[in-house]
Amino acid sequence: MKKIIITGATGLIGKKLSEELYKSGYQIIVFSRDSKRAKDVLKKDYEYVDWDHRNSSKWADKISDSDVIIHLAGINLFAKRWNDEFKKEIITSRKETTKTLSDVIKSSLNKPKLFISASGVGYYGDGGDEILTEDSPAGNDFLAEVCKVWESEASEVESVGVRRVSIRTxxxxxxxxGALKRMLLPFKLFVGGPIGNGKQWFPWIHIDDIVGIYKFAIENENLSGAVNAASPNICTMKEFAKTLGKVLNRPSLFSVPKFALKFAIGEAGDVVLMGQRVSVDKLLSSGYKFKFENLEVALMDLLKKKRA
Structure with missing residues (x-):
């Protein structure tokens, strides 16, 4: 039975991923700043460890005793309006935790075989209509800088022979x-529509597929480095909104203009207005089979489950 440490297990991806891995026979060890709260949230028979990245002496032995580390922890980008202080928190929450994990992995006598760290397609900045592969250069905006720092710290484990996968989600x-939940209410009130001009690429992925990709990375040793994780059939924001309206039997007429979005959430609005036309050829050539490639089918599946 493989032992898998997961940080950020109470988040959107973490909850679903830990449950799926547990069902598959893996032993789950949850690293959390508040292990009691994590246990209350997850309500599963996992091992829970108090995790303070500033004091590794309390949990370093768990690293030596594990097979895989999955690092999902990081402060929510949209928890509040961006200012210099909060932007520093965003970077610090990813850089310092990833660096500490990498350092402990490197110094462990019995090293895990694999370190998977979250990242994002925001790595590329606003890519326009360019097809973006894992070899495409990073952008030069704030979120791209966050992703670069995140991946750089994670890649340090490669120096001691540990396989590293950074999943650009x-x-x-x-x-x-997430985005879908926030878009549902306006559509149900008949005021839904695209955000911005709708021309930006919208690299969507069903929750079941992002969980499947993490599991695939664990079980396929040929996958390493940065990996784009989005549907093979991404669409524009306008196409996404139109399809969501169709599934909900609602119109998609009322776009959210750029100035209104910026007024509502400030600089973070730029992230929503950017687009990335990412390629997932690397993932496909490695053998991953998507469960949901068609947007309408994906939305129908999710909304059917919500009504059930």
Whole structure:
């Protein structure tokens, strides 16, 4: 039975991923700043460890005793309006935790075989209509800088022979949290529509597929480095909104203009207005089979589950 440590297990991806891995026979060890709260949230028979990245002496031995580390922890980008202080928190929450994990992995006598760290398609900045592969250059905006720092710290484990996978996640579709949940209410009130001019690429991915990609990375040793994680059939924001309206039997007429979005959430609005036309050829050539490639089918599946 493989032992898998997961940070950020109470988040959108973490909850679903830990449950799926547990069902598959893996032993789950949850690293959390508040292990009691994590146990209350997850309500599963996992091992829970208090995790303070500033004091590794309390949990370093768990690293030596594990097979895989999955690092999902990081402060929510949209928890509050961006200012210099909060932007520093965003970078610090990813850089310092990843660096500490990498350092402990490197110094462990019995090293895990694999370190998977989250990242995002925001790595590329606003890519326009360019097809973006894992070899495409990073952008030069704030979120791109966050992703670069994140991946750089994770890649340090490669120096001691540990396989590293940084999953550049697209926009995860789930009715529990994220972009889809926030878009449902306006559509139900007949005032839904695209954000911005609608021409930006929208690299969506069903929650089941992002979980499947993490599991695939664990079980396929040929996958390493940065990996784009989005549907093979991404679409524009306008196409996404139109399809969501169709599934909900609602019109998609009322776009959210750029100035209104910027007024509502400030600089973070730039992230929503950017687009990334990412290629997932690396993932496909490695053998991953998507469960949901068609947007309409994906949305119908998610919304059916919500009504059930």
């Amino acid at each position: 697209g926009i995860v579709l789930s009715t529990e949290d």
